[in-house]
Amino acid sequence: MPQLPAPEYPAEVRERLAADAKEIISRYPDSRSALLPLLHLVQSEEGHVTRTGMQFCADMLELTTAEVTAVATFYTMYRRKPSGDYQVGVCTNTLCAVMGGDAIFEELKEYLGVGNNETTDDGKVTLEHIECNAACDFAPVVMVNWEFFDNQTPQSAKRLVDDLRAGREVAPTRGAPLCTFKETARMLAGFPDERPGAVEATGGAGPASLIGLRLAKGETSAARVVSPRAESRRDTAQPGSEHLSSHDAPQKTSDSDPEHPAGPVNEEGKG
Structure with missing residues (x-):
């Protein structure tokens, strides 16, 4: 049995959404690139992405409803059923x-x-x-x-x-x-966050995340690199080769594992 056409938005709602959609589409060189923010836009209207919303996106971008549905069902940030505030x-x-x-x-x-x-x-x-x-x-x-x-x-x-x-x-x-979720969805569509204090607000990292930055700035003592195979590694290291991580100082394979040195490589690439 064929699926009935999706109901349309009331005229005043469609006119308002169309104006917002045109603004969004104008930001992209290829109109279909605007599909993700347009899905957020219709989600901001009803709190979830409805068949009406997907049909609207398809009409605005000259896509098939199948193309829109494929995207809307792929990303979990788009709700497919009524959800909470x-x-x-x-x-x-x-x-x-x-x-x-x-x-x-x-x-x-x-x-x-x-x-x-x-x-x-x-x-x-x-x-x-x-x-x-x-x-x-x-x-x-x-x-x-x-x-x-x-x-x-x-x-x-x-x-x-x-x-x-x-x-x-x-x-x-x-x-x-x-x-609310609807207000969040509109901002994800690319419209300004007009909440008082939102512009000045910052997330900020916690102390655990900032330890690496403090190390890089020399604000705390560096960790000592210890070879997993031989404690004598420090004795054979060249002056100035102390690093916080082995990734900071890439070495030849033969140097990185003293107990299993690699031999010279011949012209054919064989040891």
Whole structure:
């Protein structure tokens, strides 16, 4: 049985979205390159990417709905069903999991009465487990609409979702102020972040991430390189060859393993 055509946006909504879409498309030399931000644009309208939204993108870019659907279903950042005002993501990658992320995720599922990628009955919170967000020094991390809430516990995470559902003001640990998922989607479409204080906000790295920078600047003592095969390595090293890492000073294969030296290579490339 053939699928019915997607319903259209109301005229005033389509006119407004079309104006935004034309602005987005003008940024690219090839119009089809604008598909990703256009999907964010239609997601900002309804909170998820609907058949109507995909048809709109196809019309604006002169693509088939199959081409648009292939992209919309590939990326997890595009929601295919109604979702909450706040996407609460719990990192369950290795370090966050070890530090308690798995426990947070399991307790939130029970506390909210939802599973992964499911939304609470009031439409406020969608819970999901997420992959690494490069904030391992703040583990375990919870993100709300991609804003950071660091060093969480099951108790603090429960308070967080309680506040979100009650409409109380919630401030991320760092970065820009919190906004709704629809507002986030519009910014991901490439429109200005007009939240007060958002421009001045910065994420910032934690102490664990900054150790390497401090080493590079000489603000702390360097680690001593020890050969995994022979302690005599330091005795045979040339003056000035001390480095923080062997990657800083590439050596010939014969020098890197004193106990198994490589012989000379003949003209045919054979030892």
